[in-house]
Amino acid sequence: MPLQLYNSLTRRKELFEPLIPGYVRMYVCGPTVYSHSHVGHAKSYVSFDVLVRYFRFIGNKVLYVQNITDVGHLLDDGEDRMLKQSRLEHQHPMQIAEAIARSYFEDMDALGLVRPDISPRATGHVLEQIAIVQSLLEKEFAYEVNGSVYFDVRTFKEYGRLSGRTLEEAVGGTRVESRSEKRYPEDFALWKRAEPEHIMRWPSPWGEGFPGWHVECSAMSMKYLGETFDIHGGGLDNQFPHHECEIAQSVCATGKPFARFWLHNNLVTVNGQKMSKSLGNFVTLKDLFTKYDPIVVRFFILQSHYRSTLDFSEQALDGARSGFERLQNAVQNLRAALARAEQEGRKGGSHCDAVAYDRQIRDALDDDLNAPQAIGALFELSKEMNALLASGSSVSLESLRSVDNVYRKYGQDVLGIVPEVPGSSRSENLENKLMDLLTTMRNEARKQKNFQISDRIRDGLKELGVTLEDRKEGTVWKKE
RNA sequence: GGCGCCGUACCCAAGUGGUAAGGGAGAGGUCUGCAAAACCUUUAUGCGGCGGUUCGAAUCCGCCCGGCGCCUCCA
Structure with a gap:
């Protein structure tokens, strides 16, 4: 049976074949680097890691791009989340970005993820983002107001296809007060004017400002994967508006199809509720790893399907x-x-x-x-x-x-759930040699029925966090 | 209010028309100086409820109950 993947765009499983035979181009929405990763991130990235591994396993070359968002991801009140964190910690936003990006890779490495081939940063691709915005303005899919540029969603009739909503529905149900600057409440920002106190700012044809959240993914995916590529992945909670907006601006900028397959992983829940930063019910991976081996976390995640919720x-x-x-x-x-x-x-x-x-x-x-x-x-x-x-x-x-x-x-x-050497009793080092010596001595004592000695060895090791197990094949030891 | 998803044993979780995978926990057993571990066996006449379609439904359709997600930042 050839590989079938559920495509969110068509809402059904489809036969997957890369556009270029034997070469899969794939983009996955990466983290916004303002705080440590939690179990929800792990579910997403572990899922796509298995996909990448499987593509390679069945004989494809894969170019896997996963961005790092370090600008433009705004909060409700319009404040950039990077800037907010920088204010809270009295650090430069790029200091936060650097520290958290390292923390992210540390966690993902621990989970045994194959690193993305390219991990581009939004701040490193402002020129590319400006180019897309310019192109959209020229083609009149976008308009400028007071140094900000917005995408005019009414110019793109496919808007809403991915998330299964129509503009009429969306606007009827919108709970947010429309920004007066926008022509239409659903329009989204491509470029934002920077207020004087805003630290992260770049010159642009529209004055000093910073890119909108969605446009970075269009810029970076198309730069490295081409205007049309095979797979775009991400969390279900990014389907709307983020991915919907990506499609709109990309297709309108290039006049070509964007990602062919959209894959969305489901969320991690706690007591049936979404694990998220805003609900405060999240568990960071760093905390979790103090109690559980990262590979156990990976195993736990893979025991449920990527499109199902996983209750933590x-x-x-x-x-x-x-x-x-x-x-x-x-x-x-x-x-x-x-x-x-x-x-x-x-x-x-x-x-x-x-x-x-x-x-x-x-x-x-x-x-x-x-x-x-x-x-x-x-x-x-x-x-x-x-x-x-x-x-x-x-x-x-x-x-x-x-x-x-x-x-x-x-x-x-x-799957990455069986290590190269399972257990800990095989590698050649001093620890192993010492353990061999101790277990040999203990077994000699046991043969001589000197259980005082043999139990003293076992109990002593137990106190050091080493457990001995006498199996049929011989004694093995494990560290806590 | 709009769109969508889910409800399978004590817990986690596959299965989307052919008669309930798997893991954990529990119970019994093998091994064993003891202990622990390991290994084996076993555990849902039933898949939220009620109707319907079908030779046959956890799986399809309808209604109801319960929970969740998106619509606003989140993987």
Whole structure:
């Protein structure tokens, strides 16, 4: 089954093929860098990370662009959120932007995300934004008032297609007082006049000012991906107005189609309510990572579909952690068995049909990136292998290798929930050597029934946060 | 008020016409000097409620109840 993706533009799953065969051009709305990332950001970026990984896995080259918004994102009262934060922290806005951008990458790296190929900043692309605004003015899709430029939404008949609303509806339901400067309440700012106290300002044909929020994404996506590209992604809460406005200004500026596929991830909820900064119910990733391993958070996120809401709770996270550990154990068991089989040069043995699971996982991912279903299949495979290994039957080298291959391909490369080396008992360092020494001594003591010594070793290690487990295959240790 | 989404076991969560994936928790078991872990088995005659369409519905249609999102900054 070829890859199908749900396109918000058409409201249905569509066969996805890049415009240029074998080359996917993709843009995802990145963070506004004024405060640390929370679980909601993680859901969005983890989802698109899996998409990028999957595109590459099935043989495409991908150019993945994700912006960093460091100007123009306004609050209700018209204040730039970057400037507000800078005022609160007594720092230059670019200081905030730099610190938060670093924090963002730190968090995303921890979650195992593949970095975007290009991470352009809005402040670095003011010229490109001005060029779009100028083009829109020339073509009379926009108008200037007192040093600000607005997009005239009535000139674009497709306005509202993405979000499924018509101008009449929108204006009827608008709860915001219309800005007197605008010709029409739904018109949106392309360029804003900077008041004297406004620090972030650039010269423009209309005087000193700063770009509107939406236009940066049009400028940066088209600069690096071309006027028409394959995929534009982002959070569902950006569908309107942000993405609607992007489409309007891009299509009108170039006269060409903009993004072909629009993908929207759903939101993280807490007790059924959206996790957001304004509600104050958000959990920053940095806080979360003190309690949960980032890869557990990633696993938790991927256990629900990207287009479903994900309800956040400690109980759910704890459940994910246990499930994650179960999968790691299964992979460890399998690899230990594989190592033994390779050592003995095993010929023959019982069979496990990894191909069926491979197929199942491929089908799940091809169907609008159904990661939870793919994970379900990985667990079923694990259960079958565990049972086979526990029964004591010797599994054929070929089967063991093909199962390991499924873990590597999907668990590791595509989903990123199986580390290169699961668990902590394998790498070669002093810690490992010391632990080997201690566990060997302890097992010798146990053989001699000197349990005073053996328990003293185990209890002592426990106090240091190291747990020993005596398994059939030998003793393994884990750090808390 | 307009547009849209969701309601599946104690918790999280797939499934969108063919007779309920998966994970956690609980229960039972294997292993074991003890402990812990690991592993196995097991757990929804039913998918918010009521009608309808169909040989057949969690899945389609209608109504109702409950919750949420967007319409204003948010991934």
